Amino acid sequence: MLNDLYQEVILDHSKRPRNNRELEGASRTAEGYNPLCGDKIKVFINYENGVVKDISFQGSGCAISTASASLMTETLKGKTKEQAEALIDRFHELLTKETKAGPELGKLAVFSGVREFPVRVKCATLCWHTFKAALEGAAEPVSTEKEME
Ligand code: ZN
Numbered sequence: 001m002l003n004d005l006y007q008e009v010i011l012d013h014s015k016r017p018r019n020n021r022e023l024e025g026a027s028r029t030a031e032g033y034n035p036l037c038g039d040k041i042k043v044f045i046n047y048e049n050g051v052v053k054d055i056s057f058q059g060s061g062c063a064i065s066t067a068s069a070s071l072m073t074e075t076l077k078g079k080t081k082e083q084a085e086a087l088i089d090r091f092h093e094l095l096t097k098e099t100k101a102g103p104e105l106g107k108l109a110v111f112s113g114v115r116e117f118p119v120r121v122k123c124a125t126l127c128w129h130t131f132k133a134a135l136e137g138a139a140e141p142v143s144t145e146k147e148m149e
Helices: 002-015 063-076 081-096 103-116 118-135
Strands: 028-034 039-048 051-060
Touching (some): 028 118, 039 063
């Protein structure tokens, strides 16, 4: 029952991704790539006075990566840098450790099932790494395989 609900949310967001567009006047952008799956993403942020005023993404990838980016943009809009960074850490924990999703993760809890599929974890976390890079003003594209090169 719960799993069906989770799948429904992921399917919905992968088929009709939210904030899937270029952001005009974005103050920060970053690109990310997951060579294991072929997921590519570009994240746009309008960052002002320590707050993510607006956020969007463009890319091509699997259902998990698209749904994750879609839900990420919904979640991070209006968040401060500190709140966003805390959510990145919590989301990463959710996908890599046996931890329960707290209310702060909201709909992102649907990704807890991805933990069972280690290859898919990178699909789900790619957009978050890319967001972080954009926030920090990184010049180099993000790759999930960087540490292995
Ligand atoms: Zn993928």
